[in-house]
Amino acid sequence: MSETLDTIIIGAGSAGLAALREVRKHTDNYRIVNDGPWGTTCARVGCMPSKLLIEAANAFHERTSFDTFGIRGAAQLSVDLPAVLERVRELRDVFVSGTIKDSDAGDHQINGRAELLGPTRVRVNGKEWNARSIIVATGTRPRFDDAWRSLGNRVLTTDTLFEQTTLGRRIAVLGLGPIGLEMAQALARLGIEVTAFATKKSAAGLSDPDVLNTLWSLLEQEFAIHVGDSATLNAHGDGVEVVSGDKRIVVDQVLVATGRVPNVEGLGLATLGVPLDDRGLPKMDPNTRQVGALPVFIAGDLDPSRALLHEAVDEGHIAGMNAMADTPQDFRRRTLLAIGFCQPNAAIVGKSFKALVDQDIVIGHIDFSKQGRARVAQQNAGLLRLYAERSSGKLLGAEMCAPAGEHLAHLLALAINNGLTVQKMLNMPIYHPVLEEGLRTALRRAAAQLEAKAISDLDKCDLRTRSVMD
Numbered sequence: 021m022s023e024t025l026d027t028i029i030i031g032a033g034s035a036g037l038a039a040l041r042e043v044r045k046h047t048d049n050y051r052i053v054n055d056g057p058w059g060t061t062c063a064r065v066g067c068m069p070s071k072l073l074i075e076a077a078n079a080f081h082e083r084t085s086f087d088t089f090g091i092r093g094a095a096q097l098s099v100d101l102p103a104v105l106e107r108v109r110e111l112r113d114v115f116v117s118g119t120i121k122d123s124d125a126g127d128h129q130i131n132g133r134a135e136l137l138g139p140t141r142v143r144v145n146g147k148e149w150n151a152r153s154i155i156v157a158t159g160t161r162p163r164f165d166d167a168w169r170s171l172g173n174r175v176l177t178t179d180t181l182f183e184q185t186t187l188g189r190r191i192a193v194l195g196l197g198p199i200g201l202e203m204a205q206a207l208a209r210l211g212i213e214v215t216a217f218a219t220k221k222s223a224a225g226l227s228d229p230d231v232l233n234t235l236w237s238l239l240e241q242e243f244a245i246h247v248g249d250s251a252t253l254n255a256h257g258d259g260v261e262v263v264s265g266d267k268r269i270v271v272d273q274v275l276v277a278t279g280r281v282p283n284v285e286g287l288g289l290a291t292l293g294v295p296l297d298d299r300g301l302p303k304m305d306p307n308t309r310q311v312g313a314l315p316v317f318i319a320g321d322l323d324p325s326r327a328l329l330h331e332a333v334d335e336g337h338i339a340g341m342n343a344m345a346d347t348p349q350d351f352r353r354r355t356l357l358a359i360g361f362c363q364p365n366a367a368i369v370g371k372s373f374k375a376l377v378d379q380d381i382v383i384g385h386i387d388f389s390k391q392g393r394a395r396v397a398q399q400n401a402g403l404l405r406l407y408a409e410r411s412s413g414k415l416l417g418a419e420m421c422a423p424a425g426e427h428l429a430h431l432l433a434l435a436i437n438n439g440l441t442v443q444k445m446l447n448m449p450i451y452h453p454v455l456e457e458g459l460r461t462a463l464r465r466a467a468a469q470l471e472a473k474a475i476s477d478l479d480k481c482d483l484r485t486r487s488v489m490d
């Protein structure tokens with residue numbers, strides 16, 4: 021007779037570890053299984069090393085504004101790529117060891133590849149377990165053509181990029197999703213000759229054509245972008261020949277960032293007895309993470325609908341709570357917030373432009389090329405467009421490529437999460453001189469188009485309370 025566990029968590033990434041935190045509150049009778057290295061995609065090969073590389077690249081890029089500021093000698097600065105990459109790994113290792121320490125589950129941890137044998141049965145390393153519930157959080161991996169393996173470290177993904185001790189002088193980046201975009205700009209800013217290949221004009225998932233066009237022309241000033249057929253790669257001397265339609269270049273290395281595929285192979289999802297989509301995934305409830313009425317919960321990037329760190333953590337948290345509950349509960353998901361850490365930051369908050377095309381909305385915008393504080397800092401490039409319901413003024417969403425866009429996006433996310441109108445947002449104090457004044461301009465432009473126009477950013481108040489200032 022095999023042991024019956026209260027739950028088994030498959031995958032110890034950010035989603036699986038968030039589930040673990042919940043499960044541990046309720047039981048000791050669980051296991052967490054992970055195939056491959058522990059420490060999470062985010063800390064090992066994702067968010068953290070990519071941001072470390074970006075910060076080094078942006079620090080070096082700052083020199084391009086020195087002359088205008090009156091600071092001389094920038095031309096003497098140079099990048100020591102091995103040292104940059106060493107720092108990336110050093111700090112990355114600190115983050116990874118922190119993650120491993122925080123999530124140590126002692127004897128409850130199993131190294132191995134889990135396979136479902138049904139909705140309540142799992143096999144790992146030849147041993148079978150019954151479980152009252154199962155949490156599946158196996159994440160994704162970079163899309164990669166097996167034929168490229170023979171090219172060794174001439175064809176990289178973000179799983180291998182940060183392991184390099186140095187990098188070639190010429191790098192092609194395939195794909196301009198958030199990963200390709202962030203890495204293409206960082207590599208270019210580190211002095212590498214970058215050519216990006218995209219199959220369509222699209223960057224960081226932006227759907228607002230004005231925002232996309234603004235970002236696109238800024239990126240084109242930093243590296244070459246070719247839009248055309250899916251590229252093929254061939255060995256060429258010590259390098260790689262990249263061919264897309266009639267475009268042909270030879271580079272030292274290629275970074276493939278054409279998307280990520282769910283880790284479903286050999287996972288046995290077919291044994292759940294529910295239909296699987298063309299990626300091999302069953303339908304799950306986004307608010308409970310449950311698969312149908314089965315005691316099976318899916319969390320994290322494996323479900324690609326919100327492949328973002330904070331969403332993976334939320335999903336693990338929900339899955340962990342519901343795996344332990346008698347009746348799974350629905351949890352309200354947060355306002356969508358996706359940020360690409362290129363400069364200017366690309367961000368989508370709430371509903372995208374594409375999701376609102378058929379709705380009666382007003383659009384407020386700010387072009388950062390003329391915005392005061394952005395000019396002061398020589399960061400005056402970018403566009404923010406926000407969308408509000410014409411009848412009520414309720415803020416629905418925004419897209420941007422904006423200086424300090426990561427912070428503006430959070431402010432907008434807070435407003436949308438709380439159902440604020442443009443007018444209510446205009447009530448907030450805005451200091452001077454700050455980039456948020458640009459956001460206020462966009463809000464005022466939206467407000468001017470609303471059905472009910474206010475005469476001021478300030479609400480009128482009652483005579484008896486008018487002298488009260490909070």
Ligand SMILES: Cc1cc2nc3c(=O)[nH]c(=O)nc-3n(C[C@H](O)[C@H](O)[C@H](O)COP(=O)(O)OP(=O)(O)OC[C@H]3O[C@@H](n4cnc5c(N)ncnc54)[C@H](O)[C@@H]3O)c2cc1C
Pocket residue numbers: 030031032033034035036053054055056057058060061062065066067068070132133134135157158159160178199283286287319320321322327328329330332
């Ligand atoms: C380069 C890069 C940069 C990123 N930057 C950001 C960012 O700036 N901000 C942001 O919000 N998000 C970012 N992300 C996305 C973020 O990293 C993911 O949303 C998050 O890591 C997903 O976590 P997860 O738990 O779903 O998957 P993972 O962390 O990948 O965990 C899944 C685990 O399951 C294991 N596994 C797979 N199959 C099995 C099996 N059969 N049995 C047992 N274990 C198995 C895997 O080996 C892995 O350890 C980035 C991603 C990448 C790649």
Ligand SMILES: NC(=O)c1ccc[n+]([C@@H]2O[C@H](COP(=O)([O-])OP(=O)(O)OC[C@H]3O[C@@H](n4cnc5c(N)ncnc54)[C@H](O)[C@@H]3O)[C@@H](O)[C@H]2O)c1
Pocket residue numbers: 194195196197198199200202217218219220222223225249250251277278279280326327328358359360361
């Ligand atoms: N800052 C962040 O929040 C951040 C950063 C990195 C990744 N992520 C998450 O990771 C996920 C994966 O990101 P990603 O960039 O790998 O994937 P993606 O699917 O978002 O983008 C891949 C891009 O490659 C293009 N493409 C596909 N095939 C191609 C080909 N043959 N040649 C050229 N281009 C091709 C696609 O059109 C798409 O634009 C994202 O969905 C995101 O949620 C987030």
